[in-house]
Every structure is written in C-alpha cells, then in structure tokens.
Amino acid sequence: MNKFHLLFKYLVLIVFGFFILPMAAPLMSAEKSELKYTQNINPEAKMQDEKSSAIKFEKPLRIGKVSARYGKMKSPGSDKIVMHTGIDMAAPLNTDIYVAAAGTVIFTNENFEENRGPGKEIAVQHTNGFQTRYTHLNEILVKNGQIIQAGEIIAKVGSTGRSTGPHLHFEIRLNDKTENPEDYIDFKDLKK
Numbered sequence: 001m002n003k004f005h006l007l008f009k010y011l012v013l014i015v016f017g018f019f020i021l022p023m024a025a026p027l028m029s030a031e032k033s034e035l036k037y038t039q040n041i042n043p044e045a046k047m048q049d050e051k052s053s054a055i056k057f058e059k060p061l062r063i064g065k066v067s068a069r070y071g072k073m074k075s076p077g078s079d080k081i082v083m084h085t086g087i088d089m090a091a092p093l094n095t096d097i098y099v100a101a102a103g104t105v106i107f108t109n110e111n112f113e114e115n116r117g118p119g120k121e122i123a124v125q126h127t128n129g130f131q132t133r134y135t136h137l138n139e140i141l142v143k144n145g146q147i148i149q150a151g152e153i154i155a156k157v158g159s160t161g162r163s164t165g166p167h168l169h170f171e172i173r174l175n176d177k178t179e180n181p182e183d184y185i186d187f188k189d190l191k192k
Contacts, residue, residue, distance in 0.1 A: 055126055057100040057184045058150055060134060060170050061157070063191045064091035067167055070180040076164050085178040086133070086171035089190065093166040094138055095157040098150075100172075100185070101126045105146045105154075112161045118169065119161025122154060133171040136163045 068088035075082045107123035118135035122142065125131050138158025142148060159166045172179045181187075 055101050055128060055130060057132075057172065057181075058098065059185055059187060059190065060097050060100050060132075061089050061091055061095060061168055061190065062098070063095060064089040064157075064168070065190065066090075066187050070178075070182065086135075086169050087181045087187065088167050088169050089187070090165065090167045091157045093157060093159070095166075095168075096153045097134055097137070097155040097157060097168055099124055099148050099152050099154045100132050100150070100170075101130070102150045103127075103132070103148060105142045105144055105148060106131075108140050108142065108144055110140060115162050117161045119163060120155075120158060124148065124154075129175040131173040131176070133169075133173070135169040135171075136160050136167060138166075 066087060067090040068084055070084060070087055072081055073084045074080070101124075103124040103126040105122060106125045107121070109118075109121045112119040120137040120140055121133065121135040122137065122140060123131060123133050134155055136158055137155040137160060139156040140154070141156070142152075142154045148154065157166050157168050170181055172181045172184055
C-alpha cells in the first residue's frame with residue numbers, strides 16, 4: 001500500500017508539472033521582457049531624469065565675465081583643438097569664490113607647476129552624484145572633509161597653473177562625467 005501511495009504522489013507531481021510549467025513559461029518570459037524593457041529605457045530619458053533630480057546650483061562668482069565656454073575650443077597659445085570641460089570666468093585677483101551648492105570638500109591641492117595644469121584647486125562632492133571643481137585659485141580657504149553650505153566662500157580667484165590671467169575655471173560633473181555648467185546655472189547676470 002505504501003508503494004501505491006508513493007507512486008500516486010509521483011504521478012500527481014508529474015501531471016501537475018505538465019499542466020503548470022507550460023503556463024509558467026509565458027509568465028517568466030513576460031517578466032524577462034518587462035525587465036529588459038526597464039533596463040533599456042531611452043538613455044536620453046534616463047539622463048533627463050537624472051538632471052531633473054539635480055540640485056540647484058548657484059553662481060560661484062558674483063562678479064566677472066565668462067571668458068571661455070564649455071566645449072571644443074582652441075587651446076590658448078597653440079592651434080590645438082581641445083575639449084574645455086568647464087566654464088572660465090575672468091575676475092580680478094582675489095575675488096571671492098562661493099561654493100555652488102552644499103556638499104563636502106573631497107579634494108584640495110595647493111601644489112602646482114607654473115604654466116602647467118589646473119593650479120591650486122578644490123573639488124566638492126554634492127548629492128545625487130554631482131561634483132563641482134574650482135581651479136586656478138590664488139588661495140584655498142577650506143580643508144579636505146569639510147562640510148560646507150551653498151554660498152560659503154571657499155577660495156580666491158587666481159592665475160595659478162596654466163593660465164592667461166586671473167580667472168576661475170568651474171566644472172560640474174555628474175557621475176564623474178563633465179556637464180555644461182550653463183545647463184544648470186545662468187551666468188548672464190554676472191556683474192562686470
């Protein structure tokens with residue numbers, strides 16, 4: 001009798017498997033296609049979604065003039081075309097530089113070579129994967145690890161590193177990729 005019960009249980013499982021598994025396959029493929037669809041959402045829509053969750057940035061200078069925009073440009077002093085990864089604002093030496101949004105200072109560099117690189121610089125980490133960078137500084141007024149609020153003075157305009165005169169090179173990065181700062185900040189009303 002036990003053998004009969006055991007055989008009957010296996011037979012029920014086999015019959016059950018024949019009816020249930022074919023119904024489960026379409027459900028599983030539907031789940032896979034749904035997953036595939038959500039993973040392959042239009043990259044532009046995904047970027048728009050990331051930008052819509054952007055934090056509000058303030059101008060890092062109150063006075064100055066935009067002297068170089070984001071994008072491809074001729075390198076000063078040569079005919080070489082380079083990608084300019086930020087926006088340059090010419091301003092008088094030692095003009096106050098304000099942090100564009102609340103965040104944490106993650107990098108400061110006081111060491112630099114004359115006529116090479118970004119000179120003295122600061123990087124600030126913000127929320128939602130955003131980071132801002134400030135270069136060619138004359139003086140750095142913050143330290144690594146310091147938490148700062150939007151609008152705090154963090155540095156003074158300089159002409160350190162490879163620079164043609166006192167200015168601030170300002171970058172916005174999203175997930176470590178440079179963004180056009182003019183997509184986030186209106187620089188038109190900078191006071192000259």
